[in-house]
Amino acid sequence: MLTIGKLGQSAAVKVPTIRYYEQIGLLPAPERSSGNQRLYGKSALDRLAFIRHARELGFPLEAIRDLLSLSDRPDQSCAAADAIARRQLSAVRARIARLKALEAELERMIGQCAQGTIADCRVIEVLGDHTLCATDHDVPVESAA
Amino acid sequence: MLTIGKLGQSAAVKVPTIRYYEQIGLLPAPERSSGNQRLYGKSALDRLAFIRHARELGFPLEAIRDLLSLSDRPDQSCAAADAIARRQLSAVRARIARLKALEAELERMIGQCAQGTIADCRVIEVLGDHTLCATDHDVPVESAA
DNA sequence: CTAATCTCTCTAGCAACTATAGGTTCAAGG
């Protein structure tokens, strides 16, 4: 039996994240010690590792929820799991394409910067006037924090 | 003088988003009509277009805030603007590299899927066991919603 | 036995919006 801290260490998931997963129903509520602390078995570790790994591959939690419920029914066709993975793959590819366009535009913008004053800064100018752009990039994009 | 709706249309930014930008101080509070509705001039349109465009290029709002305050001082060196753009470029490149690793892993995972039952589904199996992975991808990644 | 380290619950915050509710104003048609 693992405490939440040990579980977190084993699966490389932070403790509050585990509690969060339980809260949103991705992990079942585990048994508790006499002092009300969570105690986990091997199956919880497997499940958490699965979640972690899927997150690393960029699957959204809702997709992971679906994958988990699939893996609970091992006799069914894996077409659904395959479909989820394919969706994820095409999402990843779309993001790569999008980011490459951004990369090109940023490179162009920076390449034109002669390090003068703001008044002739191409960076500022390009941002202020979309028509100066070489590529199309009018779909909003998520932050690159 | 533009109403918020016209402004939004002209800059391709949704109305609630404009109000949000005002709320967080990215756009100045505009004058109001006798009936308390916002009225914008050309400068607001320029500023909003700038923000929109920078968002398209993936700049986080905080970076845009910096760029805007730079563009308000046209006599200064543009080194700071250049630095912001370069930071953004390297963030974009890092994300591309990361996504390519994910793409490769997903391709591998899907390629192994023989469309049998869940019990021998490589997708599920690979997700459950990180050691089956070809590539390293242990840094958490943002969702691909 | 005590001190340090977990762990507990609950709440609030992050980015960057989006949506909803419930009300007001405006522009155009009859």
Added chain:
DNA sequence: CCTTGAACCTATAGTTGCTAGAGAGATTAG
């Protein structure tokens, strides 16, 4: 002139996937 419907107003809550904090209780090492 009046009404209808679209656009506008404020304020609040929700989204995703966590992270951080407060204040209290549990456990374990020495």
